[in-house]
Amino acid sequence: MEIICLKVGQMGTNCYLVSDEETGQTLIIDPGDEGDFISTTIIENKLTPVGIVLSHGHYDHCLAALELKLNFSIPIYLHQADLFLYQKAHKSHSYWSDPVGAAPRGRPHNPPIDFFLEDRQILSFGSSSLKVIHTPGHTPGSICLYSAPILFTGDTLFANGVGRTDLSYSSSDDLQKSLKKLFTLPSNTLIYPGHENTPFFLSDLKTLEY
Numbered sequence: 001m002e003i004i005c006l007k008v009g010q011m012g013t014n015c016y017l018v019s020d021e022e023t024g025q026t027l028i029i030d031p032g033d034e035g036d037f038i039s040t041t042i043i044e045n046k047l048t049p050v051g052i053v054l055s056h057g058h059y060d061h062c063l064a065a066l067e068l069k070l071n072f073s074i075p076i077y078l079h080q081a082d083l084f085l086y087q088k089a090h091k092s093h094s095y096w097s098d099p100v101g102a103a104p105r106g107r108p109h110n111p112p113i114d115f116f117l118e119d120r121q122i123l124s125f126g127s128s129s130l131k132v133i134h135t136p137g138h139t140p141g142s143i144c145l146y147s148a149p150i151l152f153t154g155d156t157l158f159a160n161g162v163g164r165t166d167l168s169y170s171s172s173d174d175l176q177k178s179l180k181k182l183f184t185l186p187s188n189t190l191i192y193p194g195h196e197n198t199p200f201f202l203s204d205l206k207t208l209e210y
């Protein structure tokens with residue numbers, strides 16, 4: 001597997017292009033914004049995108065989903081429990097970036113989700129694959145994607161901490177259970193988070209309280 005990390009949007013989200021080396025088939029993980037930048041990178045690297053996978057429904061992970069779906073005619077994958085967040089992503093973005101509503105409204109809505117992700121589902125692309133691990137907590141439908149030794153964690157786990165759980169639909173109890181699940185993976189697991197420094201080893205997090 002080959003991984004290209006692009007920092008996109010106001011929140012500096014890590015969008016990952018994960019490719020099967022033999023075929024160039026590529027999954028786009030968390031296209032948070034800047035769809036033209038992501039598309040250009042895909043074309044320049046001669047990659048063949050086959051799907052858009054969202055680690056969760058927050059707007060900073062999915063604002064470019066429509067543009068990429070239209071550009072490449074590929075399906076979008078999300079856990080069903082985050083559909084309510086995905087559906088209001090553009091509205092949330094307008095609110096957080098412009099709380100007084102001065103800017104013109106009317107950004108497009110996200111397109112429908114094509115496939116809902118399930119815990120332990122395998123996503124295959126070329127001869128590569130990623131396994132879905134449902135990790136609720138930060139949001140009810142947060143997922144991680146695993147292919148030893150690589151783990152994409154979205155906003156569940158960062159180099160310096162964990163995703164926020166102060167939102168009405170978050171659950172710190174669920175997050176703790178999810179982290180316990182992740183900490184059963186080998187210590188040489190290489191983590192690619194949704195923000196900040198990437199990648200880092202699971203073993204670097206020994207001191208993290210969870």
Ligand SMILES: [Zn+2]
Nearest residue numbers: 056058138155
């Ligand atoms: Zn988030």
Ligand SMILES: [Zn+2]
Nearest residue numbers: 058060155194
């Ligand atoms: Zn985020």
